[in-house]
Amino acid sequence: MEYKKLAIVGELGAGKTQLVSTLSEISPFETEVESTIDIGKQFTTVGIDYGRIRLDEQTALGLYGVPGQERYSFLWEMVSKSIWGLVILFKYAEHADMANLDHLLSFFEPGQRKTPCVIALSHIENAGAEQVEDLVEEIQTVLKAHQLVAPVIEVDNRAKDSAINLLYTLTAISQY
């Protein structure tokens, strides 16, 4: 059985823990604690999320979610070693956090390292089609600056078919 690592990164509350939990075939390893400050939700990840899913008969995919908060970036280093693929979750908001995306791309360097990478937009149900279009365009500009060609797709981390579709996209681009 071949084992591959998928890193799932992205800003606070983008849905990394949710995605690992939706995809994993084993009960996931979670490290969430109650937040002491207002971050718009009760729990936040301070360690890692770990889950596993079988891609096909020969391949298992280890799902590594890392905390979104910058002060946990020492964990990014651990996870960034020998990854097969990278999912960058991007949370839709009125003031989208492009600086964070830029930062993640600089750190994981999917372009230079030729790591298959997908940008997945979450929390988009409140956005109009035009707003999503604008956001995708803005994201493409950032990707271009990092000389990265990567699909920008929509995802609902809570829905299994949507999450699986994200994996399909990633496996498809990994063949090139």
Add this chain to the structure above:
Amino acid sequence: MSTTNVDIDDNAGLLDAIQSLCADHREITLISLCTLDGFSIKSFATKEMGMEADKVAAIASSLCAISNSSSIQFTEEEFDITIIESKGGNTLFCRTNYRGTDCVVTISARTKLSLAQARFVLRRFSDVVADLP
């Protein structure tokens, strides 16, 4: 050197506890109290150690969460203490409660302080913190 998100710097009891621990055990190079989600409440480090309080807090909260989840997987019980041993010294982590907030205590000491002593010191300090008014 400390970053706070809870207004507790005024707590003389906490400062006293840290100072007396340092005075009693010169081998200690770091003492930190932070929240479970990684915010430093109070931290002390020797100059040679010189580690930023926020970094210590992030690492401590992370290790604590990973230790606890691991412990539950392996033994079905919550963890008590996490110990990192190295030639340069030992670092110990445990949980405590400070004025109603669940927290992590970190103590790092040179190897001259035996592991048994370090464990004892950690436990006693976390009890003192939990009893602070």
